[in-house]
């Protein structure tokens with residue numbers, strides 16, 4: 101890629117107008133003739149079984165069409181395997197309305213379907229359930245302390261050297277424990293599915309999801325339908341944060357009702373019901389770090405415990421990050437699980453990385469204080485040029501430059517390290533920094549490019565756009581490669597019928613889908629050049645694809661600008677009124693390098709001691725993420741990550757009442773997310789990072805790259821290591 105008419109430019113979102121004017125439609129906004137409405141009845145207990153379920157009162161309400169329960173429903177697949185999806189952790193996925201078992205509080209136990217939403221909601225209040233209660237266990241800390249814990253996960257266990265003696269003998273030592281509560285994603289758009297009854301054996305569903313094909317495959321499995329008779333669409337998604345990676349229960353419930361009633365059905369979850377879906381698992385980290393007097397790390401031990409359900413083992417990479425960040429000859433890492441009577445956790449905002457980096461970076465900070473070394477200096481002393489897990493180098497790593505540019509912009513050199521030494525009027529001032537890291541992944545993906553004789557381009561892939569701007573960079577990339585004005589390009593996504601794409605998550609959409617678009621556009625380029633060369637005495641005779649550029653509707657020789665053929669002439673010569681190419685791209689499995697995205701974050705926090713108010717007044721986030729296709733979109737991603745980090749550090753927590761085994765802060769009044777008044781100055785820097793090895797575009801992915809707070813809870817967004825952790829990546833496992 102050389103020419104840059106569109107790539108690297110801060111193009112505004114091509115779907116921006118549709119979104120702000122309300123033209124963009126979301127899953128619950130597709131109105132079709134004869135649409136019926138479903139309302140979910142949620143379990144009042146956390147564990148046990150349904151003895152009896154009384155639906156007569158609900159059924160007698162005018163306008164109620166049916167009440168579905170485990171005793172009254174159409175046939176569903178009987179095998180757990182049919183319920184799995186590409187993100188499912190090991191185990192037996194929850195099957196809504198399958199049997200009488202209650203596995204978690206809030207589990208759907210009935211679906212009332214009526215002519216109107218309000219009727220369904222009222223009738224749902226009349227459904228009476230008799231339960232046989234069993235004692236539930238939902239207290240993570242209590243179970244952990246009781247030792248109800250899995251064995252240390254050997255898959256995630258990486259030991260080097262002799263960490264224990266090295267710790268004992270070191271000049272400087274710290275031991276610390278860090279914890280994170282359960283958190284919920286809380287995207288703006290509630291989960292909803294509109295299942296459109298087509299009447300010809302086909303079903304079309306508008307669902308809130310980050311992966312329309314993942315949901316299509318799930319529906320086909322659960323209902324025993326051929327995949328080509330199921331179509332799932334999610335052209336717009338009102339936020340995800342990971343909550344839409346797996347199919348959620350509104351989807352099978354809407355399809356179940358539509359199939360039974362032979363009419364279209366919509367199921368919308370309430371905000372409270374959104375708290376019955378997956379969540380970020382609570383987790384606890386124990387770290388023991390030791391260093392020589394000069395700050396050189398001598399020993400690094402990190403053990404993490406997180407929670408999962410009774411039916412699936414959800415576990416992400418919580419501890420490997422230090423081996424990618426800091427050089428240390430002696431290291432021991434491990435992770436374990438506690439099983440509870442809750443729903444299975446779900447990936448949320450850099451699953452594993454956000455938690456792990458938070459603990460590691462806090463511990464590094466403690467060590468810096470113990471060694472009396474500047475925290476940034478300590479990171480530089482222990483900077484790792486090598487991935488110590490795979491024992492190989494990085495394809496690129498400009499983290500040092502992130503530290504330098506971030507520190508300079510922030511004014512780090514003016515920091516006074518002494519606690520309580522910096523003040524601004526009534527407020528104490530604290531300055532802190534941390535490192536961010538995430539695996540730069542790529543998944544197999546396909547895309548289609550269509551160029552028509554009038555110069556318009558359509559580009560398509562079954563990915564989603566949950567907010568990062570997928571429509572926009574897809575448009576930029578196609579315009580760039582085919583040399584047409586950006587207005588001529590239409591991007592299509594969020595439709596399972598389009599060429600294969602993974603879920604949108606893990607910050608791998610640009611690398612995966614972008615590489616596929618690159619391949620599809622290149623195929624169009626090849627054909628155009630061939631057509632141009634068919635012209636008698638073609639000015640481009642003998643030119644190779646590498647010798648030409650596509651710009652301003654022309655194919656032009658790179659070195660002799662006078663040698664050119666217009667795209668229109670080339671197509672006319674070939675009597676082609678359209679060129680359509682589909683292509684796929686695969687990650688480079690044979691790479692000798694590790695691929696990671698890094699960032700350095702600096703934060704200023706002011707604390708009013710009298711009022712107890714904490715404000716994050718200034719954040720600088722410097723990111724090295726390979727080539728940035730659109731700095732406006734990318735910096736919005738980082739701004740969002742910083743706001744998410746402020747939320748995690750200072751606001752967000754899901755509170756459980758263990759007497760009921762139920763989440764009590766299940767609304768946006770009690771579950772606090774940062775609001776505008778909590779967010780102050782945020783500066784984003786993209787450090788130049790050239791990476792020719794990683795993929796043809798040289799892109800890594802930005803989203804999971806940074807969020808923060810002060811000297812203390814600094815969290816970064818990071819990832820799922822293909823080798824051993826992430827369900828998303830499991831299919832691409834390298835170990």
Ligand code: MOS
Pocket residue numbers: 310340341342343345447448449450451604605606607
């Ligand atoms: Mo993100 S947690 O991969 O949607």
